[in-house]
Amino acid sequence: MQNYATRSETVQQIIKSLNLTRTLYVSSIIIGEPWSGKRTLVRHLFPDLPTVDGHDQEAVETLLSQTDALIIEHYEKIPNTERLDFEDKHIIAIADYAGNTKILDETFAFIYHMPPLRERPEDILLYADLYQKEAAETLMLDTEITLSKNVLDIRQNLRSLRASIYREVLLQSGDRDALERGLHHYFMGQMPEEADYHRHLGLFEKPLLEAGLHVYGSQLRLAEALGINRNTLRKKIHAWL
Protein backbone atom coordinates (compact mmCIF):
# COMPACT_ATOMS: atom_id res chain seq x y z
CA MET A 1 0.00 0.00 0.00
CA GLN A 2 1.32 3.44 -0.93
CA ASN A 3 1.73 5.90 1.89
CA TYR A 4 -0.87 8.61 2.33
CA ALA A 5 0.73 11.83 1.14
CA THR A 6 1.42 14.14 4.04
CA ARG A 7 4.32 15.93 5.68
CA SER A 8 2.16 17.27 8.50
CA GLU A 9 3.10 15.99 11.93
CA THR A 10 -0.51 16.22 13.11
CA VAL A 11 -1.80 14.13 10.23
CA GLN A 12 0.96 11.62 10.83
CA GLN A 13 -0.15 11.32 14.46
CA ILE A 14 -3.74 10.73 13.31
CA ILE A 15 -2.50 7.93 11.04
CA LYS A 16 -0.46 6.43 13.87
CA SER A 17 -3.38 6.45 16.28
CA LEU A 18 -5.84 5.05 13.71
CA ASN A 19 -3.40 2.27 12.85
CA LEU A 20 -2.86 1.38 16.50
CA THR A 21 -6.60 1.10 17.12
CA ARG A 22 -7.49 -0.68 13.88
CA THR A 23 -8.10 -4.03 15.61
CA LEU A 24 -9.88 -2.57 18.64
CA TYR A 25 -13.59 -2.19 19.26
CA VAL A 26 -13.47 1.57 19.62
CA SER A 27 -15.38 4.47 18.09
CA SER A 28 -13.36 7.23 16.43
CA ILE A 29 -14.31 10.39 14.59
CA ILE A 30 -12.28 12.67 12.32
CA ILE A 31 -13.56 16.22 12.13
CA GLY A 32 -12.27 18.69 9.58
CA GLU A 33 -13.22 21.22 6.95
CA PRO A 34 -14.58 19.88 3.63
CA TRP A 35 -11.86 18.68 1.26
CA SER A 36 -9.16 18.65 3.94
CA GLY A 37 -8.32 15.05 3.02
CA LYS A 38 -9.98 13.16 5.89
CA ARG A 39 -12.16 10.90 3.74
CA THR A 40 -9.26 9.99 1.45
CA LEU A 41 -7.16 9.24 4.51
CA VAL A 42 -9.76 6.90 6.04
CA ARG A 43 -10.39 5.11 2.75
CA HIS A 44 -6.67 4.74 2.29
CA LEU A 45 -6.18 3.21 5.75
CA PHE A 46 -9.32 1.06 5.71
CA PRO A 47 -9.99 0.16 2.08
CA ASP A 48 -12.02 -2.93 2.99
CA LEU A 49 -14.41 -1.44 5.52
CA PRO A 50 -18.01 -0.91 4.41
CA THR A 51 -19.01 2.74 4.15
CA VAL A 52 -22.34 4.42 4.76
CA ASP A 53 -23.47 8.03 4.43
CA GLY A 54 -24.91 9.89 7.43
CA HIS A 55 -27.62 11.48 5.28
CA ASP A 56 -29.36 8.10 5.32
CA GLN A 57 -30.20 7.19 8.93
CA GLU A 58 -31.86 3.93 7.98
CA ALA A 59 -28.84 2.77 6.01
CA VAL A 60 -26.57 3.60 8.96
CA GLU A 61 -28.75 1.64 11.38
CA THR A 62 -28.99 -1.33 9.00
CA LEU A 63 -25.23 -1.52 8.45
CA LEU A 64 -24.61 -1.14 12.19
CA SER A 65 -26.80 -4.18 12.83
CA GLN A 66 -25.00 -6.21 10.18
CA THR A 67 -21.32 -5.54 10.78
CA ASP A 68 -18.82 -4.93 13.56
CA ALA A 69 -16.68 -2.44 11.69
CA LEU A 70 -17.72 0.40 9.41
CA ILE A 71 -17.04 3.91 8.17
CA ILE A 72 -19.75 6.58 8.50
CA GLU A 73 -19.30 9.56 6.21
CA HIS A 74 -21.05 12.89 6.91
CA TYR A 75 -21.68 11.88 10.50
CA GLU A 76 -22.90 15.42 11.20
CA LYS A 77 -25.87 14.80 8.88
CA ILE A 78 -27.32 11.88 10.87
CA PRO A 79 -30.73 13.10 12.07
CA ASN A 80 -30.92 11.03 15.29
CA THR A 81 -27.52 9.99 16.55
CA GLU A 82 -28.99 8.96 19.90
CA ARG A 83 -30.60 5.97 18.20
CA LEU A 84 -27.21 4.53 17.28
CA ASP A 85 -25.31 2.12 19.48
CA PHE A 86 -21.57 2.10 18.86
CA GLU A 87 -20.61 -0.18 21.73
CA ASP A 88 -18.60 -3.27 20.75
CA LYS A 89 -18.05 -1.90 17.25
CA HIS A 90 -15.12 -0.49 15.37
CA ILE A 91 -16.54 2.77 14.08
CA ILE A 92 -14.76 5.44 12.08
CA ALA A 93 -16.94 8.47 11.57
CA ILE A 94 -16.07 11.45 9.38
CA ALA A 95 -17.61 14.88 9.89
CA ASP A 96 -17.21 18.33 8.33
CA TYR A 97 -17.94 20.03 11.66
CA ALA A 98 -18.18 19.08 15.31
CA GLY A 99 -21.78 19.96 16.19
CA ASN A 100 -22.62 19.16 19.80
CA THR A 101 -19.24 18.56 21.44
CA LYS A 102 -20.80 17.11 24.60
CA ILE A 103 -22.51 14.37 22.60
CA LEU A 104 -19.29 13.72 20.67
CA ASP A 105 -17.41 13.43 23.95
CA GLU A 106 -19.85 10.83 25.20
CA THR A 107 -20.07 8.92 21.92
CA PHE A 108 -16.50 8.67 20.72
CA ALA A 109 -13.37 7.31 22.32
CA PHE A 110 -11.00 8.97 19.86
CA ILE A 111 -11.76 12.45 18.49
CA TYR A 112 -9.35 13.67 15.82
CA HIS A 113 -9.22 17.13 14.28
CA MET A 114 -7.91 17.18 10.72
CA PRO A 115 -6.18 20.54 10.25
CA PRO A 116 -7.22 22.58 7.20
CA LEU A 117 -4.63 23.03 4.46
CA ARG A 118 -3.84 26.62 5.54
CA GLU A 119 -2.46 25.14 8.79
CA ARG A 120 -0.35 22.60 6.89
CA PRO A 121 2.00 24.68 4.68
CA GLU A 122 4.25 21.65 4.21
CA ASP A 123 1.29 19.77 2.67
CA ILE A 124 0.35 22.66 0.33
CA LEU A 125 3.69 22.32 -1.46
CA LEU A 126 3.53 18.54 -1.41
CA TYR A 127 0.06 18.46 -3.00
CA ALA A 128 0.86 21.28 -5.43
CA ASP A 129 3.68 19.14 -6.75
CA LEU A 130 1.50 16.02 -6.92
CA TYR A 131 -1.36 17.81 -8.69
CA GLN A 132 0.99 19.50 -11.13
CA LYS A 133 2.37 16.10 -12.19
CA GLU A 134 -1.14 14.69 -12.33
CA ALA A 135 -2.37 17.58 -14.48
CA ALA A 136 0.57 17.31 -16.86
CA GLU A 137 -0.07 13.58 -17.26
CA THR A 138 -3.85 13.94 -17.64
CA LEU A 139 -3.51 16.73 -20.20
CA MET A 140 -0.60 15.00 -21.93
CA LEU A 141 1.70 17.99 -21.67
CA ASP A 142 5.45 17.99 -22.16
CA THR A 143 6.06 21.69 -21.52
CA GLU A 144 7.82 22.83 -18.36
CA ILE A 145 5.39 24.54 -15.98
CA THR A 146 6.49 26.95 -13.27
CA LEU A 147 3.94 27.38 -10.50
CA SER A 148 3.99 30.54 -8.45
CA LYS A 149 2.75 30.27 -4.84
CA ASN A 150 0.30 33.11 -5.30
CA VAL A 151 -1.77 31.19 -7.84
CA LEU A 152 -2.42 28.34 -5.36
CA ASP A 153 -5.97 28.63 -4.07
CA ILE A 154 -6.52 26.82 -0.74
CA ARG A 155 -9.81 28.47 0.27
CA GLN A 156 -11.53 25.12 -0.27
CA ASN A 157 -8.54 23.07 0.79
CA LEU A 158 -7.45 20.32 -1.61
CA ARG A 159 -10.37 20.88 -3.95
CA SER A 160 -9.58 24.48 -4.83
CA LEU A 161 -5.85 23.76 -4.76
CA ARG A 162 -6.25 21.08 -7.40
CA ALA A 163 -8.54 23.27 -9.54
CA SER A 164 -6.15 26.24 -9.37
CA ILE A 165 -3.22 24.08 -10.46
CA TYR A 166 -5.13 22.56 -13.40
CA ARG A 167 -6.15 26.07 -14.51
CA GLU A 168 -2.61 27.34 -14.24
CA VAL A 169 -1.15 24.35 -16.06
CA LEU A 170 -3.67 24.78 -18.87
CA LEU A 171 -2.94 28.47 -19.12
CA GLN A 172 0.81 28.07 -19.18
CA SER A 173 0.70 25.29 -21.72
CA GLY A 174 -1.63 27.11 -24.13
CA ASP A 175 -0.23 28.14 -27.53
CA ARG A 176 -1.20 31.23 -29.50
CA ASP A 177 -4.28 29.51 -30.97
CA ALA A 178 -5.48 28.38 -27.56
CA LEU A 179 -5.02 31.88 -26.12
CA GLU A 180 -6.92 33.41 -29.02
CA ARG A 181 -9.78 30.95 -28.55
CA GLY A 182 -9.82 31.70 -24.85
CA LEU A 183 -9.96 35.44 -25.49
CA HIS A 184 -12.64 34.90 -28.10
CA HIS A 185 -14.84 33.15 -25.53
CA TYR A 186 -14.13 35.87 -23.03
CA PHE A 187 -15.10 38.70 -25.40
CA MET A 188 -18.24 36.86 -26.45
CA GLY A 189 -19.26 36.79 -22.81
CA GLN A 190 -18.48 40.48 -22.29
CA MET A 191 -20.23 42.00 -25.28
CA PRO A 192 -22.46 43.81 -25.98
CA GLU A 193 -22.45 45.27 -22.39
CA GLU A 194 -18.68 45.74 -22.23
CA ALA A 195 -17.37 46.67 -25.64
CA ASP A 196 -14.97 49.53 -24.85
CA TYR A 197 -11.76 48.99 -26.79
CA HIS A 198 -9.38 50.69 -24.36
CA ARG A 199 -10.79 48.79 -21.43
CA HIS A 200 -10.08 45.43 -23.05
CA LEU A 201 -6.65 46.50 -24.25
CA GLY A 202 -5.32 45.75 -20.76
CA LEU A 203 -5.82 42.05 -21.43
CA PHE A 204 -3.00 42.24 -23.90
CA GLU A 205 -0.84 45.08 -22.61
CA LYS A 206 -0.70 44.28 -18.88
CA PRO A 207 0.77 40.74 -19.17
CA LEU A 208 3.04 41.91 -22.00
CA LEU A 209 4.50 44.71 -19.87
CA GLU A 210 4.85 42.48 -16.79
CA ALA A 211 6.69 39.81 -18.73
CA GLY A 212 8.79 42.43 -20.54
CA LEU A 213 9.90 44.11 -17.35
CA HIS A 214 10.75 40.76 -15.86
CA VAL A 215 12.87 39.81 -18.85
CA TYR A 216 14.51 43.18 -19.68
CA GLY A 217 14.76 44.63 -16.20
CA SER A 218 14.47 48.33 -17.12
CA GLN A 219 11.92 50.48 -18.93
CA LEU A 220 14.61 51.80 -21.23
CA ARG A 221 15.62 48.38 -22.51
CA LEU A 222 12.01 47.25 -22.71
CA ALA A 223 10.99 50.29 -24.77
CA GLU A 224 13.81 49.50 -27.20
CA ALA A 225 12.84 45.84 -27.40
CA LEU A 226 9.17 46.61 -27.97
CA GLY A 227 9.99 49.32 -30.48
CA ILE A 228 7.94 52.02 -28.76
CA ASN A 229 8.79 55.41 -27.28
CA ARG A 230 9.99 55.45 -23.65
CA ASN A 231 7.29 57.99 -22.66
CA THR A 232 4.60 55.88 -24.28
CA LEU A 233 5.84 52.86 -22.32
CA ARG A 234 5.84 54.85 -19.06
CA LYS A 235 2.24 55.94 -19.67
CA LYS A 236 1.17 52.36 -20.32
CA ILE A 237 2.96 51.09 -17.23
CA HIS A 238 1.25 53.82 -15.21
CA ALA A 239 -2.11 52.84 -16.65
CA TRP A 240 -1.92 49.04 -16.19
CA LEU A 241 0.56 48.16 -13.50
Added chain:
Amino acid sequence: MPGSESTDLTFFLDTDNSPFVLFDRHGSIVYLNDAAEILLAYVDKRELFDLALSYAPNDFGTRTTPMELHYRQLNFYAVTVAYQDEEQIGIRLYYRPRTRSNQPVDPSRLKMTNINTILEASIALFAMENSTRFDLLTDADLPEFKLDQNGFSKLLRRTLHLFRASADLHISLTMAVGESIMIDHKRRPIVRLTIQANGRYNDEDRTIKALADEMRIITLLDEHRILFDIPFIQE
Protein backbone atom coordinates in the same frame (compact mmCIF):
# COMPACT_ATOMS: atom_id res chain seq x y z
CA MET B 1 -18.75 -6.44 84.47
CA PRO B 2 -19.71 -7.81 87.85
CA GLY B 3 -17.98 -11.05 88.67
CA SER B 4 -16.04 -11.28 85.41
CA GLU B 5 -12.33 -11.12 84.91
CA SER B 6 -10.78 -8.42 82.79
CA THR B 7 -11.43 -9.25 79.05
CA ASP B 8 -8.56 -9.15 76.58
CA LEU B 9 -9.85 -6.95 73.75
CA THR B 10 -6.73 -7.24 71.60
CA PHE B 11 -8.29 -9.80 69.24
CA PHE B 12 -11.25 -7.52 68.53
CA LEU B 13 -9.00 -4.54 68.04
CA ASP B 14 -6.61 -6.51 65.82
CA THR B 15 -9.31 -7.57 63.44
CA ASP B 16 -11.25 -4.31 63.36
CA ASN B 17 -11.69 -2.87 59.89
CA SER B 18 -10.65 0.62 60.94
CA PRO B 19 -6.94 1.28 61.26
CA PHE B 20 -5.88 2.02 64.82
CA VAL B 21 -2.39 3.06 65.91
CA LEU B 22 -1.13 3.76 69.44
CA PHE B 23 1.97 5.97 69.71
CA ASP B 24 4.24 6.77 72.63
CA ARG B 25 5.14 10.38 73.39
CA HIS B 26 8.05 10.26 70.89
CA GLY B 27 5.97 9.00 67.98
CA SER B 28 7.13 5.39 68.14
CA ILE B 29 4.44 2.82 67.55
CA VAL B 30 3.37 0.94 70.64
CA TYR B 31 0.58 -0.99 68.96
CA LEU B 32 -1.14 -1.18 65.59
CA ASN B 33 -3.91 -3.43 64.33
CA ASP B 34 -4.04 -5.36 61.03
CA ALA B 35 -5.86 -2.59 59.15
CA ALA B 36 -3.22 -0.10 60.29
CA GLU B 37 -0.47 -2.38 58.97
CA ILE B 38 -2.03 -2.07 55.50
CA LEU B 39 -2.41 1.68 55.93
CA LEU B 40 1.27 2.07 56.82
CA ALA B 41 2.17 0.65 53.43
CA TYR B 42 0.82 3.90 51.99
CA VAL B 43 1.57 6.54 54.61
CA ASP B 44 4.52 7.30 56.82
CA LYS B 45 3.98 6.70 60.55
CA ARG B 46 5.32 10.20 61.26
CA GLU B 47 2.49 11.67 59.20
CA LEU B 48 -0.06 9.71 61.23
CA PHE B 49 1.56 10.80 64.50
CA ASP B 50 1.45 14.46 63.39
CA LEU B 51 -2.19 13.96 62.42
CA ALA B 52 -2.94 12.57 65.88
CA LEU B 53 -1.23 15.53 67.59
CA SER B 54 -3.03 18.03 65.35
CA TYR B 55 -6.48 16.65 66.04
CA ALA B 56 -6.05 15.58 69.67
CA PRO B 57 -8.67 16.86 72.16
CA ASN B 58 -7.66 19.82 74.26
CA ASP B 59 -7.74 17.73 77.41
CA PHE B 60 -7.63 14.02 78.21
CA GLY B 61 -10.37 12.15 76.40
CA THR B 62 -11.39 11.59 72.77
CA ARG B 63 -12.20 13.79 69.85
CA THR B 64 -13.63 12.78 66.48
CA THR B 65 -13.06 15.06 63.52
CA PRO B 66 -14.69 14.60 60.12
CA MET B 67 -12.17 15.06 57.29
CA GLU B 68 -11.38 13.71 53.85
CA LEU B 69 -8.18 11.69 53.86
CA HIS B 70 -6.78 9.81 50.89
CA TYR B 71 -3.79 7.50 50.96
CA ARG B 72 -3.53 5.96 47.52
CA GLN B 73 -6.79 4.01 47.11
CA LEU B 74 -7.62 4.16 50.83
CA ASN B 75 -10.18 6.84 51.58
CA PHE B 76 -11.25 7.97 55.06
CA TYR B 77 -13.93 10.34 56.19
CA ALA B 78 -13.05 10.92 59.88
CA VAL B 79 -10.45 10.33 62.60
CA THR B 80 -10.79 9.82 66.34
CA VAL B 81 -7.84 10.76 68.55
CA ALA B 82 -7.75 9.65 72.20
CA TYR B 83 -5.33 9.94 75.12
CA GLN B 84 -5.66 9.45 78.84
CA ASP B 85 -2.15 10.36 79.97
CA GLU B 86 0.90 12.16 78.65
CA GLU B 87 2.62 8.92 77.59
CA GLN B 88 0.46 7.49 74.83
CA ILE B 89 -1.90 8.73 72.14
CA GLY B 90 -4.12 6.66 69.83
CA ILE B 91 -5.63 7.45 66.43
CA ARG B 92 -8.40 5.60 64.61
CA LEU B 93 -9.34 6.29 60.98
CA TYR B 94 -12.77 5.58 59.52
CA TYR B 95 -12.99 4.10 56.03
CA ARG B 96 -15.32 5.77 53.58
CA PRO B 97 -17.63 3.06 52.26
CA ARG B 98 -16.94 2.39 48.59
CA THR B 99 -19.77 3.21 46.25
CA ARG B 100 -20.14 0.18 44.08
CA SER B 101 -22.16 -0.28 40.97
CA ASN B 102 -24.70 -3.04 41.47
CA GLN B 103 -24.44 -3.87 37.81
CA PRO B 104 -22.09 -6.74 37.15
CA VAL B 105 -19.47 -6.08 34.50
CA ASP B 106 -21.07 -6.76 31.11
CA PRO B 107 -18.93 -9.65 29.80
CA SER B 108 -19.78 -8.91 26.16
CA ARG B 109 -17.95 -5.59 26.42
CA LEU B 110 -14.79 -7.14 27.72
CA LYS B 111 -12.30 -8.02 25.00
CA MET B 112 -8.78 -9.33 25.32
CA THR B 113 -6.70 -6.19 25.02
CA ASN B 114 -3.14 -5.05 24.96
CA ILE B 115 -3.58 -2.05 27.22
CA ASN B 116 -0.28 -0.59 25.99
CA THR B 117 -1.84 -0.18 22.53
CA ILE B 118 -4.71 1.91 23.89
CA LEU B 119 -2.29 3.95 25.97
CA GLU B 120 -0.03 4.60 22.97
CA ALA B 121 -2.96 5.57 20.71
CA SER B 122 -4.36 7.88 23.40
CA ILE B 123 -1.00 9.56 23.85
CA ALA B 124 -0.72 10.04 20.05
CA LEU B 125 -4.14 11.70 20.10
CA PHE B 126 -3.21 13.92 23.05
CA ALA B 127 0.12 14.86 21.46
CA MET B 128 -1.67 16.31 18.43
CA GLU B 129 -2.98 19.25 20.40
CA ASN B 130 -0.47 19.52 23.23
CA SER B 131 3.28 19.97 23.31
CA THR B 132 3.67 17.94 26.47
CA ARG B 133 6.82 15.93 27.14
CA PHE B 134 6.11 12.36 28.18
CA ASP B 135 8.03 10.26 30.64
CA LEU B 136 6.69 6.75 30.10
CA LEU B 137 7.34 3.82 32.36
CA THR B 138 5.27 0.98 31.03
CA ASP B 139 5.58 -2.77 31.29
CA ALA B 140 5.76 -3.81 27.64
CA ASP B 141 5.39 -7.47 28.64
CA LEU B 142 2.10 -6.92 30.41
CA PRO B 143 -0.11 -9.79 29.23
CA GLU B 144 -3.36 -9.07 27.44
CA PHE B 145 -6.44 -8.98 29.65
CA LYS B 146 -10.13 -8.31 29.28
CA LEU B 147 -11.11 -4.68 29.05
CA ASP B 148 -13.98 -2.54 27.80
CA GLN B 149 -11.87 -1.07 24.99
CA ASN B 150 -14.20 1.77 24.04
CA GLY B 151 -15.01 2.72 27.63
CA PHE B 152 -11.38 2.65 28.71
CA SER B 153 -10.28 4.71 25.69
CA LYS B 154 -12.88 7.36 26.54
CA LEU B 155 -11.73 7.36 30.15
CA LEU B 156 -8.12 7.81 29.08
CA ARG B 157 -8.87 10.63 26.63
CA ARG B 158 -10.80 12.59 29.25
CA THR B 159 -8.16 11.92 31.89
CA LEU B 160 -5.26 13.07 29.73
CA HIS B 161 -7.27 16.19 28.84
CA LEU B 162 -7.10 17.21 32.51
CA PHE B 163 -3.32 17.46 32.12
CA ARG B 164 -3.49 19.68 29.02
CA ALA B 165 -1.61 22.53 30.71
CA SER B 166 1.26 20.35 31.90
CA ALA B 167 4.66 20.68 30.31
CA ASP B 168 5.75 17.26 31.57
CA LEU B 169 3.68 14.18 32.15
CA HIS B 170 4.81 11.04 33.94
CA ILE B 171 2.89 7.90 33.09
CA SER B 172 3.46 4.49 34.57
CA LEU B 173 1.65 1.25 33.83
CA THR B 174 2.55 -1.84 35.85
CA MET B 175 1.08 -4.77 37.71
CA ALA B 176 0.52 -3.83 41.36
CA VAL B 177 2.52 -6.59 43.02
CA GLY B 178 0.75 -8.32 45.89
CA GLU B 179 -2.46 -6.30 45.57
CA SER B 180 -5.87 -7.42 44.41
CA ILE B 181 -9.49 -6.36 44.27
CA MET B 182 -12.73 -8.30 44.53
CA ILE B 183 -14.83 -8.25 41.36
CA ASP B 184 -18.01 -10.31 41.24
CA HIS B 185 -16.85 -12.37 44.24
CA LYS B 186 -13.51 -13.18 42.66
CA ARG B 187 -10.14 -11.81 43.69
CA ARG B 188 -8.42 -10.11 40.76
CA PRO B 189 -4.86 -8.83 40.40
CA ILE B 190 -4.48 -5.13 39.68
CA VAL B 191 -2.94 -3.28 36.74
CA ARG B 192 -2.04 0.19 37.97
CA LEU B 193 -1.97 3.18 35.65
CA THR B 194 -0.63 6.40 37.15
CA ILE B 195 -0.62 9.77 35.40
CA GLN B 196 1.22 12.51 37.22
CA ALA B 197 2.24 16.11 36.61
CA ASN B 198 2.89 19.33 38.51
CA GLY B 199 -0.80 20.07 38.54
CA ARG B 200 -3.99 19.40 36.66
CA TYR B 201 -7.52 20.54 35.97
CA ASN B 202 -10.24 18.87 38.00
CA ASP B 203 -13.40 19.97 36.16
CA GLU B 204 -14.09 16.43 34.89
CA ASP B 205 -13.29 14.49 38.06
CA ARG B 206 -16.89 13.42 38.60
CA THR B 207 -17.24 12.13 35.03
CA ILE B 208 -13.94 10.29 35.25
CA LYS B 209 -14.94 8.66 38.53
CA ALA B 210 -18.31 7.62 37.07
CA LEU B 211 -16.74 6.20 33.87
CA ALA B 212 -14.17 4.27 35.91
CA ASP B 213 -16.80 2.95 38.33
CA GLU B 214 -18.78 1.52 35.40
CA MET B 215 -15.72 -0.57 34.52
CA ARG B 216 -14.97 -1.45 38.15
CA ILE B 217 -11.79 0.57 38.00
CA ILE B 218 -10.75 2.09 41.31
CA THR B 219 -9.82 5.73 40.95
CA LEU B 220 -7.62 8.01 42.98
CA LEU B 221 -7.89 11.67 42.06
CA ASP B 222 -5.09 13.69 43.65
CA GLU B 223 -4.09 17.28 43.10
CA HIS B 224 -1.15 16.24 40.92
CA ARG B 225 -1.98 12.69 40.03
CA ILE B 226 -4.68 10.36 38.77
CA LEU B 227 -4.36 6.69 39.52
CA PHE B 228 -6.43 3.82 38.14
CA ASP B 229 -6.44 0.34 39.61
CA ILE B 230 -7.74 -1.80 36.77
CA PRO B 231 -8.95 -5.34 37.46
CA PHE B 232 -6.82 -7.86 35.60
CA ILE B 233 -9.37 -10.30 34.19
CA GLN B 234 -8.25 -12.99 31.79
CA GLU B 235 -10.94 -15.68 31.70
